[in-house]
Amino acid sequence: MKNERQPLLIVEDDPGLTRQLRWSLEKYDPVFAADREEALKQVRQHQPSVVLQDLGLPPDPNGTAEGMACMQDILRLAPDTKIIVVTGNGDQSSAVRAIGLGAWDFYAKPPDLDVLEVIIDRAQHIWELEQEHKALQRRDVSPLADIIAASRNMLAVLRQVEKVAPTRATTLIQGETGTGKELIARALHRLSDRADQPFVAINCAAIPDTLLESELFGYEKGAFTGAARQTPGKIELADQGTLFLDEIGDMPLDLQAKLLRFLQERVIERLGGRNEIPVDVRILCATHRDVSELIKTGAFREDLYYRVSEIVIHIPPLRERDGDAVPIAQELLRRAAEQHGRTVRGFTSDAILAIESYAWPGNIRELENRVNRAVIMTENPMVTCEDLGLVPGEANPFPTLKMTRDNAEKEALDHALSVCSGNLSKAAELLGISRPTLYDLLKRHRLLQV
Numbered sequence: 340m341k342n343e344r345q346p347l348l349i350v351e352d353d354p355g356l357t358r359q360l361r362w363s364l365e366k367y368d369p370v371f372a373a374d375r376e377e378a379l380k381q382v383r384q385h386q387p388s389v390v391l392q393d394l395g396l397p398p399d400p401n402g403t404a405e406g407m408a409c410m411q412d413i414l415r416l417a418p419d420t421k422i423i424v425v426t427g428n429g430d431q432s433s434a435v436r437a438i439g440l441g442a443w444d445f446y447a448k449p450p451d452l453d454v455l456e457v458i459i460d461r462a463q464h465i466w467e468l469e470q471e472h473k474a475l476q477r478r479d480v481s482p483l484a485d486i487i488a489a490s491r492n493m494l495a496v497l498r499q500v501e502k503v504a505p506t507r508a509t510t511l512i513q514g515e516t517g518t519g520k521e522l523i524a525r526a527l528h529r530l531s532d533r534a535d536q537p538f539v540a541i542n543c544a545a546i547p548d549t550l551l552e553s554e555l556f557g558y559e560k561g562a563f564t565g566a567a568r569q570t571p572g573k574i575e576l577a578d579q580g581t582l583f584l585d586e587i588g589d590m591p592l593d594l595q596a597k598l599l600r601f602l603q604e605r606v607i608e609r610l611g612g613r614n615e616i617p618v619d620v621r622i623l624c625a626t627h628r629d630v631s632e633l634i635k636t637g638a639f640r641e642d643l644y645y646r647v648s649e650i651v652i653h654i655p656p657l658r659e660r661d662g663d664a665v666p667i668a669q670e671l672l673r674r675a676a677e678q679h680g681r682t683v684r685g686f687t688s689d690a691i692l693a694i695e696s697y698a699w700p701g702n703i704r705e706l707e708n709r710v711n712r713a714v715i716m717t718e719n720p721m722v723t724c725e726d727l728g729l730v731p732g733e734a735n736p737f738p739t740l741k742m743t744r745d746n747a748e749k750e751a752l753d754h755a756l757s758v759c760s761g762n763l764s765k766a767a768e769l770l771g772i773s774r775p776t777l778y779d780l781l782k783r784h785r786l787l788q789v
């Protein structure tokens with residue numbers, strides 16, 4: 340424990356006990372409150388790490404409702420606080436309920452002051468350890484730290500990201516909606532030597548075709564009605580940094596031609612302008628669409644595809660990432676609880692099973708939405724299946740032999756490709772098959788683009 344006296348908030352309406360505590364806990368700097376309102380005021384002012392709180396507070400000194408409410412308010416205000424609740428002798432069930440609602444520990448009246456001091460010291464010590472741990476985490480947040488991954492195929496994606504990031508290679512990130520494409524793009528930028536320069540993102544599907552060109556290339560004053568002043572486009576704004584073209588599969592064909600020209604010549608001309616402006620950007624693109632299909636139907640230029648896909652990163656859907664859903668859900672719950680000031684501590688075991696077995700068609704974005712909603716709406720300390728809107732026990736049906744074979748095949752392909760860093764000849768050799776057979780399998784499992 341640190342040397343300076345730490346503030347200790349004592350929420351107690353019995354003046355005799357208050358006096359006794361003041362004299363016996365002298366290694367702390369005690370501050371007092373006799374009711375909920377005063378307690379919250381003291382928490383705001385002194386930010387104590389440990390609070391000693393009577394459960395019987397006015398206007399309900401013989402019950403526990405006010406005490407429980409006070410405790411929850413304090414945790415909402417300062418979630419890391421260690422609250423030790425004081426119960427009437429023999430009132431074990433209230434103590435257990437308080438722990439369920441987020442109290443750290445409890446002791447029964449009349450207090451044995453030596454024991455109480457040990458409990459407070461321990462709470463203070465744990466609080467300090469937690470703070471140190473958090474500070475350490477903050478200090479070495481790697482650019483990949485916010486990407487939670489435990490599955491082999493996602494860890495392979497992260498290894499690919501680490502290799503590709505320091506290069507200037509134009510990269511296409513493919514994956515279903517909500518799989519984390521933008522998160523990966525940001526990580527590629529933050530791990531590159533452009534990390535201190537701008538990361539500019541534009542969603543080609545969210546901007547009407549007529550505006551996309553001026554958004555990307557900028558315009559001169561008077562270039563069109565409403566062009567009141569010279570405005571640089573996103574490409575120019577990303578100069579020296581990274582430009583992320585999200586949903587590039589939705590880019591209209593005439594703009595695709597312009598983008599291709601830019602990628603070849605690395606200069607832009609603003610709309611209505613005559614000067615060529617050199618721009619140095621690294622281009623990252625993403626799409627949830629099957630580009631090979633778009634090329635076949637003529638909706639995407641093949642030459643542009645080759646330009647933007649020097650490297651292709653394929654992000655697997657959540658249902659194919661073995662062991663990822665639960666740790667991601669836990670991290671999202673922690674973030675949501677912090678953001679919304681809720682004391683929700685985890686998932687019930689039913690909820691964990693449901694998270695594992697649900698197919699997550701909307702991937703992590705859907706998981707995030709369900710967890711957020713649950714954290715805001717739940718009245719339980721642990722999020723349940725119902726809070727998540729999932730059906731308990733809705734496990735996957737027993738897998739057919741074909742499903743099992745397909746999964747094993749896909750896993751072996753994934754593994755071989757990651758061991759051989761994407762080298763197809765080596766991967767084929769490792770798997771004991773010919774290169775054309777490997778090619779066919781990769782195509783069948785959609786692990787190969789075009």
Ligand SMILES: Nc1ncnc2c1ncn2[C@@H]1O[C@H](COP(=O)(O)OP(=O)(O)OP(=O)(O)O)[C@@H](O)[C@H]1O
Nearest residue numbers: 485486487515516517518519520521522667703704
């Ligand atoms: N592995 C992960 N760990 C933690 N959070 C994640 C992970 N992957 C994605 N997320 C979160 O899920 C949300 C969706 O991710 P993101 O926007 O990167 O997906 P996307 O594929 O670009 O989505 P869309 O196709 O809808 O644009 C974001 O809030 C992101 O922070």
